[in-house]
Amino acid sequence: MRAFRTACAISAILGGLFSAGGIVYAHHGSASYKTGDVIVLGHATVTQFLWANPHSMLLFDVKDENGNVSHWAGEAGSPAAIRALGWNKNSVRTGDVITVQLYPAKFENAVGRIDAIVLADGTTLKNSPRTDRGDISRY
Amino acid sequence: MHKRLMFGFANLAVALLVSSCAFAQSQDSPKPNYGGPEDLYEKLGDTGAGGAAPKRDLTGFWAGRVAQRLNEIPPLTPWGQEQFRLHKSNEKYPVADSNDPIKGCDPLGFPRNILFMTRGIVFTQMPGKTIEMSEYNRVWREIWTDGRELPKNVGGDTPGAPDPRWYGYSVGRWVDDYTFVVNTVGTDERTWLDNAGHPHSGDLRVEERYRRVSHNSLEVTVTIDDPKTYTKPFVITNAKFTWIPEQDFEEELCVPSEQAEYLKLIANPAGNSTPNK
Numbered sequence: 001m002r003a004f005r006t007a008c009a010i011s012a013i014l015g016g017l018f019s020a021g022g023i024v025y026a027h028h029g030s031a032s033y034k035t036g037d038v039i040v041l042g043h044a045t046v047t048q049f050l051w052a053n054p055h056s057m058l059l060f061d062v063k064d065e066n067g068n069v070s071h072w073a074g075e076a077g078s079p080a081a082i083r084a085l086g087w088n089k090n091s092v093r094t095g096d097v098i099t100v101q102l103y104p105a106k107f108e109n110a111v112g113r114i115d116a117i118v119l120a121d122g123t124t125l126k127n128s129p130r131t132d133r134g135d136i137s138r139y
Numbered sequence: 140m141h142k143r144l145m146f147g148f149a150n151l152a153v154a155l156l157v158s159s160c161a162f163a164q165s166q167d168s169p170k171p172n173y174g175g176p177e178d179l180y181e182k183l184g185d186t187g188a189g190g191a192a193p194k195r196d197l198t199g200f201w202a203g204r205v206a207q208r209l210n211e212i213p214p215l216t217p218w219g220q221e222q223f224r225l226h227k228s229n230e231k232y233p234v235a236d237s238n239d240p241i242k243g244c245d246p247l248g249f250p251r252n253i254l255f256m257t258r259g260i261v262f263t264q265m266p267g268k269t270i271e272m273s274e275y276n277r278v279w280r281e282i283w284t285d286g287r288e289l290p291k292n293v294g295g296d297t298p299g300a301p302d303p304r305w306y307g308y309s310v311g312r313w314v315d316d317y318t319f320v321v322n323t324v325g326t327d328e329r330t331w332l333d334n335a336g337h338p339h340s341g342d343l344r345v346e347e348r349y350r351r352v353s354h355n356s357l358e359v360t361v362t363i364d365d366p367k368t369y370t371k372p373f374v375i376t377n378a379k380f381t382w383i384p385e386q387d388f389e390e391e392l393c394v395p396s397e398q399a400e401y402l403k404l405i406a407n408p409a410g411n412s413t414p415n416k
Binding site for chain 1: 390394405406
């Protein structure tokens, strides 16, 4: 199990590097987050979804194996940004159980920049990443 | 070719491992799908020329990158360096510690608004002026085409001297049937040039050179000339825009109340070294 967790951690890091194309771009920048380090939070119970400008926000609870609940908050792009990726304001509702992939805060608070969510029906909704992939140092 | 193949296998292996981990934590979780367009500009893809460019006409709705690719910034003057030192950008600081003006939903200002948040722009032409609108915050600029000169004493001490503006003062002219050149002065020093926090002075002069390459394609070259801040003029970007077929304009705003909620729920905790509970 320990080895599996290690593999998951490595894969999460590599997954971020390979699949997300590097640092995730946000309207307000990504300096708060571990931009190469995607974590996967399964069985996340949505407590609120805020379809808001300039950032949509997803609040959700995750229970660990001892039954302790962590209250998470993840930021997503603006409605205009993520609508093009298939989201709408009713994509997730309070009580939905989903999987959240996110870049956690460097200070290890329970907040992060969402990379993608996977709905109960299997639909994956990607968050808006940086679009300027050619020049990471600039943005 | 061999390297590409190896990279492809590595990518596939990692994707499978990531998905298996997610699956282990949530039996309902399928393999993540990272494909698909990232914004309207990419979603539109190559729409083709769409026919010849109409003469002296930029009218319409255009999609661009969220953030334009910027060229190398030349060395700053001592004054420019001092201003730059004071700017704590979101690129280097957590939002909680940044002093980027847009953190509080202040206007992006010009020329930052043609370098960033450029998902959508609109031109409409009328006698004596062209209006350029930005999807973001639904901002418009007046570009006078009636032959008037730019104001020379913006921010001056004389009575009636025009004030510096968030979006400056602009005049435009067609230099040929497909190239529209806009010159702007009188911008507000409180605005930043870019997301990195590069400054500009009230002496800033900007030239935008819009070239309609075809019906569906618009290119713009933006030149910065600010001798108080930079040691030489420079082209900051060469950007491209694509005609939006349905000509619809998203509503994208920085809403102060929603931004305050974002700072409270996300940005401030993310920048706080004391873990929350």
